[in-house]
Amino acid sequence: MSQHRMSRTFRYIISITLLLSSLWQHAGAQDTIMFPMKVRLGFELLGSSKYFYEKERTNLEFTVSADLNERVSAVLSLGKTDHSYKRYRDTSFLLYNYTTNGTYYKAGLDFNLLKADKSQGKYFVGMGIRYGISHFNYEIPEITTENYWGKTVTKVPLTDEWAHYIEFTPGVRAEFIKNISMGWTVSLRKMIDPGTGRHQKPVYLPGFGNGSKSFSPGVNYYIIWSIPFRTKRVIIQPEPEEEEEDMNNPNQNSDMNNNGGFRQQSGASRF
Amino acid sequence: MSRQLSVILVLIFAVLLPGLNSCVDISCTDETTAFVKTGLYSYSSGAKTVPDSLTLYGEGMAVKVYDKATITQPALIPLKDSADYAKFIIKINGIADTIEFIYWSYPHLISKECGYSMFHTLDTVIFTRNNIDSLARVNPNVTTQNVENLQIYY
Numbered sequence: 001m002s003q004h005r006m007s008r009t010f011r012y013i014i015s016i017t018l019l020l021s022s023l024w025q026h027a028g029a030q031d032t033i034m035f036p037m038k039v040r041l042g043f044e045l046l047g048s049s050k051y052f053y054e055k056e057r058t059n060l061e062f063t064v065s066a067d068l069n070e071r072v073s074a075v076l077s078l079g080k081t082d083h084s085y086k087r088y089r090d091t092s093f094l095l096y097n098y099t100t101n102g103t104y105y106k107a108g109l110d111f112n113l114l115k116a117d118k119s120q121g122k123y124f125v126g127m128g129i130r131y132g133i134s135h136f137n138y139e140i141p142e143i144t145t146e147n148y149w150g151k152t153v154t155k156v157p158l159t160d161e162w163a164h165y166i167e168f169t170p171g172v173r174a175e176f177i178k179n180i181s182m183g184w185t186v187s188l189r190k191m192i193d194p195g196t197g198r199h200q201k202p203v204y205l206p207g208f209g210n211g212s213k214s215f216s217p218g219v220n221y222y223i224i225w226s227i228p229f230r231t232k233r234v235i236i237q238p239e240p241e242e243e244e245e246d247m248n249n250p251n252q253n254s255d256m257n258n259n260g261g262f263r264q265q266s267g268a269s270r271f
Numbered sequence: 272m273s274r275q276l277s278v279i280l281v282l283i284f285a286v287l288l289p290g291l292n293s294c295v296d297i298s299c300t301d302e303t304t305a306f307v308k309t310g311l312y313s314y315s316s317g318a319k320t321v322p323d324s325l326t327l328y329g330e331g332m333a334v335k336v337y338d339k340a341t342i343t344q345p346a347l348i349p350l351k352d353s354a355d356y357a358k359f360i361i362k363i364n365g366i367a368d369t370i371e372f373i374y375w376s377y378p379h380l381i382s383k384e385c386g387y388s389m390f391h392t393l394d395t396v397i398f399t400r401n402n403i404d405s406l407a408r409v410n411p412n413v414t415t416q417n418v419e420n421l422q423i424y425y
Contacts, residue, residue, distance in 0.1 A: 087386050089299075095386030143378050143387045145352050147304050148336055149329060152352035152389065154378060199379040199390065212383050 031236040036121040037067040040181070042224040044079070056084040059206075063222065068109075070116035070234050075128060077106040081136075081206035096143045096203075102136025104207025106167065116234040121226075122175035124183060130167040132189070134207045137161070138196075161195035165208050169220075179226045187218040299385035302415040306347035307372070307393070311363070314404035314424035319344055322425070326362035330369075345419055352376060352389040363425050366402035373397075374413070381415065390414050396421065 040063070047059030061079035068074055082101040089095050108130030112119050140156040166189070173183025191214045194201050202211030209216035313320040325342050328335040329351075336349065336359075350372055351357045358371045373395040378387040391413040398406050407422040 085383075087383070089386075140378075140387075145303075145378075145387065145389050147352060148332070148334070148349040149351045149353070149357075154352070154389070156378065199377060201380050203380065203383050210383055212380055 031117065031238075033117055033120075033234050033236060034231045035070045035116045035234040036228040037070075037230050037232050038121055038226045038228050039067075040065045040073075040224045040226045042222040045221045045223055046219065047079075047081075058082045061220070063224075065110060066229075067121070070119070070121075070232065071112050073110040073112075075106070075108050075110055075130065077104075077130070079104045079106075079207050081204075083204045083206070085203055093146075094142060094144055097141050098138065098203040099141070100136055100138040100202065100204055100206065102134055102206035104132060104134040104136075106130040106132040106207065108167070110169075115236065117236045121228070122181070124171070124173035126171070128167075128169035128171070128185065130169065132165045132167055132207050134163040134165070134195075134205055135161075136163065136202070136206045138202060140200075156200060159196075161202075163195040163202065163205050163208065163211065164192040165205075166190050166192060171220075173222070173224065175226070179228075181224040181226060182222065183224065184219060184221045187216075187220055189216045189218070190214065191216075297384050299382065301381050301385045303381050303385050303388045304349065305379075305388055305390050305413045305415050306349055307391075307413050307420045308345040308418065309348055309421040309423055310345045310419050311342075312422055312424045317424075322363045324362075324364060326360075328360055330358040330360065348372075348421075350374060350376070350391050350413065361403075361423075363402050363423075368399045368401045368403045370406075371395075371397040379414070388415055393420065 042063035042065070044059070044061035044063070047061055059079065059081045061077060063075060063077045065073045065075040080101075080103050084097075084099045086097045087095045108128055110124070110126060110128040112124050112126040114123055114125050137158055137160045138156075139158040143154050143156070145152050145154075168188045168190075169185040170188075171183055171185030173181050175181045189208050191208065191211065194205065194211050196202055196211075202208075205211030205216075209218055310319055311322060311325075312318065321342060321344060323341065324339040325337045325346060326335060326339055327337040327346065327348065337346065348359060348370075355375055356371070356373055358369060361368050361370055372393060374391045374393045376389045376391045379390040380386075381388050393408055393411040393413060396406060396408055402425050404424045406424070408420070409422055410418055410420045412418075413420055
């Protein structure tokens with residue numbers, strides 16, 4: 001009886017030892033990387049490039065962002081737009097002539113979905129959220145309407161307004177050469193207040209786009225200069241599920257070995 | 272990872288850029304004229320009643336809005352965009368009356384594609400009582416929405 005108890009106790013000890021040793025191995029598999037925290041200065045290319053073939057619209061936008069940690073950055077944008085738009089019903093009938101110019105400011109956060117070991121401070125795949133304020137003036141020197149009584153021409157004098165909106169910006173960014181990145185974002189903008197009342201919503205709102213609608217999509221393409229300002233020690237948690245899948249799939253494993261980019265493989269080669 | 276991302280970025284940009292820089296011109300499909308939408312009612316029954324014939328024209332105008340027409344309700348009365356007063360001659364079943372409108376107008380953006388429409392706010396409506404019994408101003412805001420502004424009982 002006592003021999004049987006001793007044998008059970010011995011088995012428990014061995015089990016606990018094996019469990020602890022496996023946990024220790026997992027803890028040991030954690031990687032620590034030095035993550036470069038950066039300040040980024042960006043310039044929007046699409047808006048300014050349009051000037052070369054669409055003279056009636058000028059848009060300049062600069063962006064400053066700073067890493068708060070390896071996943072989150074604070075972003076500030078400043079832009080300026082001059083826009084003039086004429087809409088014709090047919091070649092001889094000008095419906096209206098709209099001119100606007102203004103400055104817009106956006107503040108918000110970018111969230112990188114890539115882990116620190118994948119992003120390395122160089123790559124971004126994620127989502128941003130911004131709050132935008134546009135300070136603009138607009139003038140409609142000519143509005144033509146026509147009904148039973150004939151043609152009428154009227155105008156709206158120069159008016160100064162503030163508008164508010166929010167913007168969601170899913171996008172990607174990659175460093176092509178050292179500290180120089182390029183990236184694009186889709187801008188999904190939702191109007192909070194156009195500032196003009198409901199009758200004269202802005203035909204074009206600086207920083208927002210078509211202000212006659214409450215939702216305005218767009219695309220931005222940036223070139224970015226990154227300035228590292230400090231490094232941060234980041235612990236990378238292992239991904240046991242992926243490793244198990246890799247072990248169970250010999251074909252996949254051999255592909256990975258060919259690529260030679262995996263931690264286990266490089267660790268094994270040290271011995 | 273980095274190489275893949277870079278290639279994806281470049282490819283997406285190369286595909287998207289020509290499309291992004293070309294503007295799609297959408298035509299206007301919305302209603303752009305604001306009418307005084309007028310329902311015609313029988314004063315005896317109070318029910319909406321289409322007259323056998325309706326003639327309507329602006330004072331001093333040769334062209335008629337309705338000319339001995341059998342209309343579908345409501346009748347659409349266009350106000351002058353350039354003035355704050357308009358007078359109409361209305362003949363319901365051949366009997367003539369006049370209706371005068373005093374109002375103010377303002378431009379309203381329909382859409383970027385359609386441009387602006389002049390909306391009006393009715394201040395006063397004056398009418399004669401040859402065939403018209405009474406008139407009710409149910410909504411003073413004359414817009415492109417399909418909302419009745421006036422009810423004529425005859």
